[in-house]
Each structure stands twice: as C-alpha cells, then as structure tokens.
Amino acid sequence: MRTQTKETQSSLTPEKALTILKEGNQRFINNLKANRNLLQQVNETSTGQFPFATILSCIDSRTSAELIFDQGLGDVFSIRVAGNILNEDILGSMEFATKIAGTKIIVVLGHTKCGAIVGACNHVELGNLTTLLSKIQPAIDHETSTRDNRTGTNPAFVKNVTTLNVQLTIDRIRKESPVIVELEKEGKITIMGAMYDVETGVVTWNE
Numbered sequence: 001m002r003t004q005t006k007e008t009q010s011s012l013t014p015e016k017a018l019t020i021l022k023e024g025n026q027r028f029i030n031n032l033k034a035n036r037n038l039l040q041q042v043n044e045t046s047t048g049q050f051p052f053a054t055i056l057s058c059i060d061s062r063t064s065a066e067l068i069f070d071q072g073l074g075d076v077f078s079i080r081v082a083g084n085i086l087n088e089d090i091l092g093s094m095e096f097a098t099k100i101a102g103t104k105i106i107v108v109l110g111h112t113k114c115g116a117i118v119g120a121c122n123h124v125e126l127g128n129l130t131t132l133l134s135k136i137q138p139a140i141d142h143e144t145s146t147r148d149n150r151t152g153t154n155p156a157f158v159k160n161v162t163t164l165n166v167q168l169t170i171d172r173i174r175k176e177s178p179v180i181v182e183l184e185k186e187g188k189i190t191i192m193g194a195m196y197d198v199e200t201g202v203v204t205w206n207e
Contacts, residue, residue: 014190024070083116118152
C-alpha cells in the first residue's frame with residue numbers, strides 16, 4: 001500500500017476518501033490487512049505528511065481508527081477523546097487538518113458500549129471527568145423516545161444517545177467552524193458520522 005503524497009492527496013475527492021475508509025474497514029473485518037511496510041512509511045513521511053482523513057473517535061482501547069480502517073502511517077489525523085466529544089481545541093485541530101493539511105473528510109466515529117456514554121447516562125461525577133461527560137448531556141436531552149429507565153443500564157437508551165451524540169457533534173462542527181463550513185460548501189471536504197460495533201468490527205455509516 002502506497003504512502004500518501006502531496007500529489008495523491010490533492011487528487012482525492014471527498015467521495016474517494018470515504019471509499020478508502022469503507023474498503024479499509026472491509027479488509028479489517030475480513031482480517032485481510034493491506035500489504036504495507038511501516039518502516040518504509042516512516043522514511044517516506046519523515047519530511048512531510050499528507051493524510052486524507054480526519055477522524056474524531058473515542059479513547060476506548062478497542063477503537064483505534066488506524067486499525068479498524070486498515071490505514072498506515074501518514075494516512076489519517078486521529079483525534080481521540082472519551083465519548084468523541086467536541087471542544088475548541090479539537091475543532092481547531094480539525095481546521096488545521098482540513099484547511100492547512102488538506103484532508104478530504106472528517107469522520108465523527110461513535111461506538112457501541114461506550115463507557116463515556118454510559119457514564120453520562122448515569123450522571124457520573126468524578127473530578128475533571130464531570131466536565132467532559134457534561135458535553136454528552138445534550139444528546140441525552142435530545143433522546144425523547146425512552147420513557148423508562150433512562151440510565152446506562154438500558155442498552156437501547158445508550159444506543160440512541162450514542163447515535164445522537166455523533167449527530168450533535170457534527171451539527172456543532174458546522175455551527176462553530178466557519179472555516180470547515182466553507183470547505184464543505186466548496187465541495188473540498190465532506191463530514192460523515194459513523195458507528196463502530198465493538199462486537200463485530202463493522203463500521204456503519206450515517207448516509
């Protein structure tokens with residue numbers, strides 16, 4: 001598998017970038033890794049990087065974007081934080097990744113059985129974690145279909161909140177970053193939500 005260069009990156013469309021990620025996840029779930037020499041990629045990226053994707057995902061040890069999308073060194077900007085929440089530092093990182101570094105797609109990747117989502121649903125309070133989990137509260141508030149047992153012990157409720165958290169994060173990106181919105185309007189990037197299943201390894205896209 002070739003290392004991304006300035007030429008290959010610039011030739012990619014947002015649609016092709018999405019296809020690359022989809023194909024990578026297909027290889028992952030079939031246990032068919034692309035043939036790449038990581039040490040060679042170390043050398044090839046030593047003087048510059050030209051990633052094609054920016055992925056916001058959870059810190060969960062099962063959700064490494066490079067692994068589940070079968071990507072190598074220099075392919076993706078991987079932003080990881082519990083609950084794949086958004087703040088101004090992450091938003092600034094996304095602006096750098098797209099406007100300056102040239103990635104073609106932003107992916108907000110949630111996952112099943114997310115501890116941060118469960119914690120938020122249970123209203124856990126613990127040091128600085130309290131502030132982080134409060135950023136998931138809007139998704140809890142938007143979940144209106146569950147009447148009973150609105151806690152982390154209800155798998156259906158947790159699933160709905162997880163899905164809403166991804167969409168609300170995308171909404172915030174568009175609301176709070178004129179830089180990214182302009183790139184999207186110009187067709188230079190696309191923003192996609194997705195869900196990773198920790199039991200199967202499959203990524204489902206919100207299309």
